[in-house]
Amino acid sequence: MPSNDGVRAVARSFRVLVIGGSYGGLAAALNLSDLAHGRKYRFDSNPDTKPPSWRIPLQITIVDERDGYFHLIGAPKSLACEKYAAESWTKFQDIPALKSPDFKVIQGTVSKVDCSSKIAHILDTQTKENRTEKYDYLIAASGLRRVFPVAPQSLRREEFLEEAKKHVENVRTAKDGIVVVGGGAVGIEMAAELKILYPEQKITLIHSRNRLLSSEDLPDDFAEKALEILREENVEVILGQRVTDTTAVDSGKSRVWRLTLANGEQLTTGLVLSAISRSVPTSTYLSPEALDEEGLIKIHPSLQFSGNVPNSEHHFAIGDLAAWSGIKRCGGAMHMGQYAAENIHKHMLAECTGEKPTFKSLTPFPSVMGLALGKKCAVYSPDEGTRASEELMDGMFGNDMANTICRNYLRLAESPKA
Numbered sequence: 001m002p003s004n005d006g007v008r009a010v011a012r013s014f015r016v017l018v019i020g021g022s023y024g025g026l027a028a029a030l031n032l033s034d035l036a037h038g039r040k041y042r043f044d045s046n047p048d049t050k051p052p053s054w055r056i057p058l059q060i061t062i063v064d065e066r067d068g069y070f071h072l073i074g075a076p077k078s079l080a081c082e083k084y085a086a087e088s089w090t091k092f093q094d095i096p097a098l099k100s101p102d103f104k105v106i107q108g109t110v111s112k113v114d115c116s117s118k119i120a121h122i123l124d125t126q127t128k129e130n131r132t133e134k135y136d137y138l139i140a141a142s143g144l145r146r147v148f149p150v151a152p153q154s155l156r157r158e159e160f161l162e163e164a165k166k167h168v169e170n171v172r173t174a175k176d177g178i179v180v181v182g183g184g185a186v187g188i189e190m191a192a193e194l195k196i197l198y199p200e201q202k203i204t205l206i207h208s209r210n211r212l213l214s215s216e217d218l219p220d221d222f223a224e225k226a227l228e229i230l231r232e233e234n235v236e237v238i239l240g241q242r243v244t245d246t247t248a249v250d251s252g253k254s255r256v257w258r259l260t261l262a263n264g265e266q267l268t269t270g271l272v273l274s275a276i277s278r279s280v281p282t283s284t285y286l287s288p289e290a291l292d293e294e295g296l297i298k299i300h301p302s303l304q305f306s307g308n309v310p311n312s313e314h315h316f317a318i319g320d321l322a323a324w325s326g327i328k329r330c331g332g333a334m335h336m337g338q339y340a341a342e343n344i345h346k347h348m349l350a351e352c353t354g355e356k357p358t359f360k361s362l363t364p365f366p367s368v369m370g371l372a373l374g375k376k377c378a379v380y381s382p383d384e385g386t387r388a389s390e391e392l393m394d395g396m397f398g399n400d401m402a403n404t405i406c407r408n409y410l411r412l413a414e415s416p417k418a
C-alpha cells in the first residue's frame with residue numbers, strides 16, 4: 001500500500017538483533033532504520049542517491065552490557081578527568097536518535113546465540129534473569145573485552161563516574177609520578193593525555209621494544225614521530241626495557257611502587273598503569289565454527305558470517321570483532337556498520353520482492369592510525385605517509401578526543417524523523 005510520499009510498505013516485518021551498542025552497532029542500527037523508513041541512510045553524503053522505494057516494518061533490539069553509549073576512544077582522557085567522563089557516557093534512554101518505536105534496548109550480556117533457531121540467550125542486567133530474543137537477522141558488534149585502565153569496567157553510568165573519580169584521585173595524589181607500561185597506541189595516548197591534564201606530574205612511558213608501536217604494521221618514521229612528540233611534551237620514554245618486577249613499598253604515609261627493569265635499573269613511582277594486556281574477542285556466545293583461531297568472527301566482504309554455521313546469510317559481524325585486515329579502528333567499525341545495514345536491507349527486500357540482491361563488498365582496510373598526543377596529533381596513512389601537527393589534532397580529535405565528531409557522525413542528538 002503506497003503512503004503519502006509514494007513509498008510502499010512490504011507485507012512482512014523483520015526483527016534485527018544487534019549485540020553491542022557502540023560505534024559499529026549504533027551505525028548499523030541507525031542506518032538500517034533510515035533505509036527501512038524509505039530514507040537515504042545517514043552516512044550517505046552522495047546528493048544523487050535515491051531513497052529506497054519500499055518501507056520495511058522493523059524491530060531493532062540492541063543488547064549491551066553497558067547502560068549507554070561510551071566513547072571508548074576518549075578513555076585515556078575520560079578516566080583521568082571527571083568533567084570529560086560525564087560527557088563521554090550517555091545512557092541509551094537519553095539518546096534522541098534511539099527514541100523511536102523501531103528500537104528496543106536491553107541492558108544485558110549475550111551468553112549464547114543459536115544460529116539455527118535464530119535465538120539469542122541474554123542475561124538481563126536489571127532482572128538478573130535469563131531471557132531469549134528471537135531474530136531474523138543478527139549483527140555481532142560486541143568488540144573486544146578490555147581491562148582497566150585501557151577501558152572502564154563499570155556497566156552503569158553512575159558507577160563509571162565513580163570509577164573515573166577514584167582514578168582521578170589516584171593520578172592526582174600519586175607520589176613520585178606515574179609510570180605507564182606499554183608503548184602501543186593506548187599506552188602512548190594514556191601517557192600523553194596524563195601529561196596534558198596533570199603537567200606537574202612526572203609521567204614515564206616504558207616499552208619493552210626499541211621502537212614504540214612495535215606490534216603494529218606501521219612505518220618507523222611514524223613511531224619516531226610519536227616518540228619525538230611525547231618527549232617534546234615532557235613525557236619520559238624508556239625504550240627496550242621490560243619491567244621484570246613490581247613491588248609495593250610503604251614509604252611512611254603513602255605507598256609507592258618499585259619497578260625493576262630488565263637491565264637491573266630500579267625506579268619508584270606512585271602509580272603504575274598497565275597498557276599491555278591483550279584485548280580478548282567477546283565472541284564466546286558463538287560456536288567455534290563461526291570463529292578464526294583468534295576468536296574473531298570470519299566474514300565475507302558482505303559482512304555475512306563465512307564460517308560453517310546455519311543461516312549464515314542472516315548473520316553479520318562488524319567492527320573489532322570481525323576478522324578483517326587493517327588496524328582496528330572506530331571509523332572502520334562505523335563503516336562496517338553502514339555496509340551491514342545496506343546489505344541487510346537488500347536481503348530483506350529480496351525476501352519480500354524476489355529482487356536479487358547485489359551486496360556491497362567491503363574492500364581490505366589499509367593500516368591507518370591517528371594518535372592524539374596532547375596538543376598534537378600524529379597520523380599515518382599509506383597515501384599521505386606520516387604527518388603531525390596541532391591543526392591535525394583539531395580536525396581529527398577536536399578538543400574532546402573526537403567525542404563530538406563521533407556523536408555528530410552517528411547523529412545521536414537528532415530525533416528520528418516521522
Ligand SMILES: Cc1cc2nc3c(=O)[nH]c(=O)nc-3n(C[C@H](O)[C@H](O)[C@H](O)COP(=O)(O)OP(=O)(O)OC[C@H]3O[C@@H](n4cnc5c(N)ncnc54)[C@H](O)[C@@H]3O)c2cc1C
Binds near residue numbers: 063074282331333
Ligand atoms: C583507549 C583506546 C583508544 C582508541 N583510540 C582510537 C582512535 O583514536 N581512533 C580509532 O579509530 N580507534 C581507536 N580505538 C579503537 C576503537 O575504539 C575500536 O576500534 C572501536 O571501539 C570498535 O568499535 P566496536 O563497535 O566494534 O566495539 P566496541 O566499541 O568495543 O563496543 C562493543 C560493545 O559491545 C558491548 N558488549 C561486549 N560484549 C557483550 C555481550 N556479550 N553482550 C552484550 N554486549 C556486549 C560492550 O559493552 C560495548 O558497548 C581506541 C581504542 C581504545 C581502547
